[in-house]
Amino acid sequence: MKPPPFDYHDPRSIDEAVALLAECGDEGKALAGGQSLVPLLNFRLAQPAALVDLNRVAELSYLGRRDGRLQIGAMCRQARLELSPVAKEGWPLLGAALALVAHPQIRNRGTVGGSAAHSDPAAELPVALTALDARFKARSVRGDRALSADDFFVTHLTTALEPDELLVEIEVPALPERTGHAFHEYSRRHGDFALGGAAVTYTKGDGDRCSAARIVLLGAADVPLRARDGEQALEGQVMNEELAREAAKVAVRDIEPTGDIHGSGDYRKRLIEAMVRRAVLEAAA
Amino acid sequence: MNPRRVTIEINGETYEREIEPRLLLSDFIRHEAGLTGTHVGCEHGVCGACTVQLDGEPVRSCLMLAVQAEGHSLRTVEDLAAEDGTLHPLQQAFHECHGLQCGFCTPGFLMSIEPLLAEGRDYDDREIRQALAGNLCRCTGYQNIVKATALAAERMSSRAQAE
Numbered sequence: 001m002k003p004p005p006f007d008y009h010d011p012r013s014i015d016e017a018v019a020l021l022a023e024c025g026d027e028g029k030a031l032a033g034g035q036s037l038v039p040l041l042n043f044r045l046a047q048p049a050a051l052v053d054l055n056r057v058a059e060l061s062y063l064g065r066r067d068g069r070l071q072i073g074a075m076c077r078q079a080r081l082e083l084s085p086v087a088k089e090g091w092p093l094l095g096a097a098l099a100l101v102a103h104p105q106i107r108n109r110g111t112v113g114g115s116a117a118h119s120d121p122a123a124e125l126p127v128a129l130t131a132l133d134a135r136f137k138a139r140s141v142r143g144d145r146a147l148s149a150d151d152f153f154v155t156h157l158t159t160a161l162e163p164d165e166l167l168v169e170i171e172v173p174a175l176p177e178r179t180g181h182a183f184h185e186y187s188r189r190h191g192d193f194a195l196g197g198a199a200v201t202y203t204k205g206d207g208d209r210c211s212a213a214r215i216v217l218l219g220a221a222d223v224p225l226r227a228r229d230g231e232q233a234l235e236g237q238v239m240n241e242e243l244a245r246e247a248a249k250v251a252v253r254d255i256e257p258t259g260d261i262h263g264s265g266d267y268r269k270r271l272i273e274a275m276v277r278r279a280v281l282e283a284a285a
Numbered sequence: 286m287n288p289r290r291v292t293i294e295i296n297g298e299t300y301e302r303e304i305e306p307r308l309l310l311s312d313f314i315r316h317e318a319g320l321t322g323t324h325v326g327c328e329h330g331v332c333g334a335c336t337v338q339l340d341g342e343p344v345r346s347c348l349m350l351a352v353q354a355e356g357h358s359l360r361t362v363e364d365l366a367a368e369d370g371t372l373h374p375l376q377q378a379f380h381e382c383h384g385l386q387c388g389f390c391t392p393g394f395l396m397s398i399e400p401l402l403a404e405g406r407d408y409d410d411r412e413i414r415q416a417l418a419g420n421l422c423r424c425t426g427y428q429n430i431v432k433a434t435a436l437a438a439e440r441m442s443s444r445a446q447a448e
Contacts (some may be wrong), residue, residue, distance in 0.1 A: 001328040001329070002307065002309065002312075002328075003309070003350075005305070006306065006307060007287075007306075008289070008307075008350075008352065010353075034348050034349060034350075034353075035330060035345075035348055038309075038330070038347075038348040038349070038350075039329035039330050041307075042309075042328050042329050042347070049409040053350075053352075053353065055353055066286075079342070095438070102419070103333070103344055103418055103419025104419060105336055105343045105344055105397060105419045106330065106345070106418065106419065108339075108343060108344050109339075109344045109345070109348065109349070114351075114441065117367070152438065184413060188295075189418070190415060190418045191418045191419060211443065247382030281384055283364040
């Protein structure tokens with residue numbers, strides 16, 4: 001239960017960090033908050049030859065609003081985003097999701113970028129960031145690029161980031177007026193990985209009809225899964241119990257969650273359906 | 286893999302050592318600094334026994350490398366009681382409420398809860414249970430830990446009001 005040996009680098013700038021990642025190639029791994037990577041090292045499930053520790057790259061830890069968008073430096077700690085007045089005011093879905101991420105001790109150290117780059121389909125932040133249509137900005141010595149959530153999350157523990165690329169910022173656009181949100185999940189104990197869940201944003205237009213909605217499922221597939229059919233079922237409609245039930249049913253129609261000792265696939269599918277129904281009702285309230 | 290020379294501050298004392306970068310902070314605290322009050326349970330961030338305060342915030346010391354602690358201020362359970370051995374109000378409350386049995390998990394609980402009490406207000410059961418959720422105890426069933434926390438919070442908030 002001790003990490004294997006590795007070459008350790010602790011750069012002070014983004015330029016230095018991406019140069020090191022380019023140098024290390026496939027053998028290097030970026031270390032953010034360490035709340036997932038260090039357990040993997042302790043178990044020796046990960047044995048990178050080199051670690052590029054980002055904790056001394058001060059220019060990665062910002063958080064703020066610019067031109068109406070929320071800009072989150074990749075090394076912003078989860079606890080800071082959770083308690084941020086700016087995020088609370090404009091993007092309360094993030095705080096709702098973060099309150100469900102592990103425990104305060106983990107969120108004090110865990111980072112927003114680290115959680116995104118880890119790409120665990122049972123994690124709350126990737127689901128919330130997908131619901132908020134976030135952009136993921138990556139940098140390497142070859143240049144910069146920005147990816148949508150759909151392009152960024154590739155599969156279980158895998159993103160579109162190349163070995164030499166560093167996630168530097170997550171940018172969240174402003175939500176339209178009259179947009180509600182909700183994050184619902186079910187776990188056996190507070191702070192455990194959830195068996196299933198859903199994040200919803202819901203915008204009301206004329207006559208309280210839904211003008212836009214996003215439904216993203218947690219634990220339904222190998223990535224945060226947008227339930228586009230469920231979203232379509234809501235658009236142009238006025239919310240009521242019947243509609244929420246119908247949208248939830250459609251949202252999970254094609255999913256096939258994996259079963260394990262904590263719950264069968266069929267159980268999880270029905271659980272996620274219930275989470276969508278509740279989240280849709282709350283977001284539209 | 287090359288060893289590094291680090292200077293790490295724990296409870297106001299500085300420890301200068303040559304260590305491998307892979308050395309966990311929990312092992313630095315116990316084996317290099319000799320502060321064995323911090324206990325190591327699961328070594329993968331689940332049990333919370335190794336919780337210490339990094340710049341005042343509770344973190345898992347088994348999920349940090351010791352080299353990462355350089356330039357920060359660490360606090361461990363040894364710093365809670367006064368120099369003359371007078372227990373911290375939280376330790377006293379654990380003692381009175383029977384909030385520990387074998388005591389293995391206790392340092393982690395204390396270091397997780399203590400920053401909350403510094404706010405000097407009362408907490409309801411739900412808030413306390415959420416704050417404790419990241420620490421596992423296999424003996425007590427938690428009831429008395431919740432009671433002890435509530436008692437300590439009550440004493441510290443009435444003390445804060447009196448001041």
